[in-house]
Amino acid sequence: MMDSIQPLIVSRHSKPLRHMVQGVRAFGAATAGLDRVSRKTSPATGDTDWGALLRRVADAQDSAAFAALFAHFGPRVKAYLMKSGADAASAEECAQDVMVTVWRKADQFNPARASAATWIFTIARNRRIDMLRRDKRPDPEDLPWGPEAEPDQEDALALQQETEQLTIALRDLPEAQRSMIERAYFNDLSHSEIADATGLPLGTIKSRIRLALERLRHSLN
Template structure:
């Protein structure tokens, strides 16, 4: 099961069963990421944390509004965070608020062709990942799906840092070959 699907399933568990362990896992994963995102968008640490917690409370209270067929859990939560930040800025009614600020503009409607291309790419990558040796799959998943640094992976696995980096580099080389070969077949 993919990481995106995993978190979407956890939101569905919260919605259907009020599953506290699913919520705790979602909170542990998303709250710090939401805070970091909000700080990148210009919120100070206290405001970012407050909004992130508000988003997680919204997840608990309104999980049934999440539709996994329309977006991933992360897209849904980050959109709520973005909207909450905009609401805060509007309430402040400061002169700083620039109506032309791109973060205040509505998102462009999804391009169906681009979404399909992205899904096909994601499917190709998932299939290509399956062709990797287990030890390479493991480090790639930890680095790119769990978001761990190379050093954190080395600490968790007990592998030397150089080995972790080599496995990731080899995995990328192999993934590139598999995906390029797959695309060449599609073109023919």
Template sequence: MTSPLEATDPYGRLIVAIAQGRDREAFAQLFQHFAPRLKSWLMRAGASAAAAEDFAQEAMLTVWRKAELYDPARAGASAWIFTIARNLRIDSLRRDARGIPDLDLSEIPDPPARPDDVLFAATAAGRIRTALQTLPREQAEVVRLSFFQEKAHAEIAKDLGLPLGTVKSRMRLAMTRLRTLLGDLS
């Protein structure tokens, strides 16, 4: 038994035919009728021509896939199809409003080192080791704790049992001497 709405709505009958037998001819008729109307309606609603075309095609594809969900007693074919298109557009606008997720750049591998950079780094490291060996033991120790063990000056002062001012003075003297010895590395 058919509902009264189904009997009076020729497009509803086409959707039922798609649901019952995957009727390609019925779908072609629906597509020919609704796709241009959907596109025009979506463009009037603010979608670009390309986006409106995509939404219209996606809506019609949804009609094909979900025709069995159509209930002629609840809505006419036109209302059902336009609601599908409207919901697709709303979903797209919501996705766009969230924006593009931030990329975690920490997972991108570093580019391989160039051979001349590797050579320069090795040469510089050797020169720095040599320069550090020329420092007085107290200054070298403060530099080592600060730069190689990444300790704060206050932490170094506590570890060595020295006043903070002494640690800072030793660091300043060491850096002045290292700049003089390694001036061309910067």
């Protein structure tokens, strides 16, 4: 009976984020020479372990830990909502909602599955869909989550490092590629709507996004 329960694919020493660009063919010639020197040190997101602060909120209702999370993520969530088309007042209100949810769901945060920024992004995205009355977006079925499945320290560390690399790689993308990714995530636009908004051909947008994903994958190697 247990055979039907599939383990989380993120296993020890795996590189979970590399799954991102499966299906994208190698653009060896197109990307050769474009690779920049990767910056392996200097964490992109500062030295704070946001996941540890979330754990303190979950375990001890630690207001000081929450205040630090709020100071960092509140303004980021608000900016995300404003870029998605909300006015400043409703973005403020919804960012506050998101931070209330962060407190209430802190015990569901699992550092082996997502970084704090990623987890908060998913909460903000769901709130944005409600706020802008966008199409409903059901989540996938939860993975079976038994008591033995405590977050694995090594998985959590590997994920944290990959998230750092990804954040740096995104900053290092050529502006033409980065802006396409940002529009796709923040401006609530489909590829063809991006085409309308920018006047660029659809094929150009698709290939820029594909190239961007290919570079992000390179950064994780």
